[in-house]
Amino acid sequence: MFRIYDKLEDVPEAIREHYKMIGGKAVPEVVDEHPLVVNYRTLLNEKTAAETKASTLETANAGLKADLESAKTHSLPRGTRAVPVAEVEAMEKLKEHGSATEIVSKLTEHKTLKEESQKRAKEDHGRKVAEALNFDPDLFVMLPNLPDCEIREKDGKKTVIAKVKDGDTVTERPLLEFMENSAEFAKVLSKLKTTTGGIPVPGGTRDSGKPAANIYSDIREDAKKRAEKKDTSVPLSARQGLRVIGERAA
Numbered sequence: 231m232f233r234i235y236d237k238l239e240d241v242p243e244a245i246r247e248h249y250k251m252i253g254g255k256a257v258p259e260v261v262d263e264h265p266l267v268v269n270y271r272t273l274l275n276e277k278t279a280a281e282t283k284a285s286t287l288e289t290a291n292a293g294l295k296a297d298l299e300s301a302k303t304h305s306l307p308r309g310t311r312a313v314p315v316a317e318v319e320a321m322e323k324l325k326e327h328g329s330a331t332e333i334v335s336k337l338t339e340h341k342t343l344k345e346e347s348q349k350r351a352k353e354d355h356g357r358k359v360a361e362a363l364n365f366d367p368d369l370f371v372m373l374p375n376l377p378d379c380e381i382r383e384k385d386g387k388k389t390v391i392a393k394v395k396d397g398d399t400v401t402e403r404p405l406l407e408f409m410e411n412s413a414e415f416a417k418v419l420s421k422l423k424t425t426t427g428g429i430p431v432p433g434g435t436r437d438s439g440k441p442a443a444n445i446y447s448d449i450r451e452d453a454k455k456r457a458e459k460k461d462t463s464v465p466l467s468a469r470q471g472l473r474v475i476g477e478r479a480a
């Protein structure tokens with residue numbers, strides 16, 4: 231086994247070429263592949279990794295201790311929660327309007343009143359539309375699936391325009407024309423028309439403008455028959471010589 235010397239001059243000349251100064255000592259040179267070198271390098275890497283891990287754990291432990299101390303200082307009483315300042319301020323403003331139950335009740339009542347107000351406004355507008363067309367208002371406002379309508383006046387004459395939606399496209403056309411060319415509404419036009427001074431309007435009813443009480447039963451029955459028999463008869467509008475768009479007589 232090679233010895234370690236204090237300086238190269240002390241190494242016998244015959245083996246001096248195999249020594250080198252490391253750490254102030256003359257030590258024999260060993261190749262990197264030597265098992266001792268490999269083992270030393272492995273142990274050194276493991277030592278470095280262990281020291282790094284220990285340092286990381288120590289830092290994390292210090293952070294946990296700080297968090298624990300902070301939690302002890304700022305802990306909330308049982309039954310309470312941490313709430314953002316903005317929400318606390320909002321709750322303070324809401325308290326002016328009563329308890330949570332009272333506020334919910336008021337909001338519900340407001341929603342109901344709003345819906346009723348919108349319904350009344352829609353019915354009022356529907357009655358004005360009916361009057362402009364000499365339709366029975368009570369019956370007209372009960373018709374489902376009517377498009378949005380606008381009453382326009384020019385030279386003292388009122389015109390009702392229907393805004394028909396087809397996807398994102400809105401087409402304007404006279405409401406009366408739209409109804410005449412609609413399979414859903416053409417059949418009820420004669421029942422909608424009122425009378426003046428007891429004299430029936432062409433196509434109107436003979437009962438002073440009051441529609442038949444079973445009009446909706448008639449509509450449902452007619453729709454059922456059309457579905458069962460695939461009715462392709464000429465619609466009322468075509469029989470009256472009115473312009474029809476998108477319909478062909480069988």
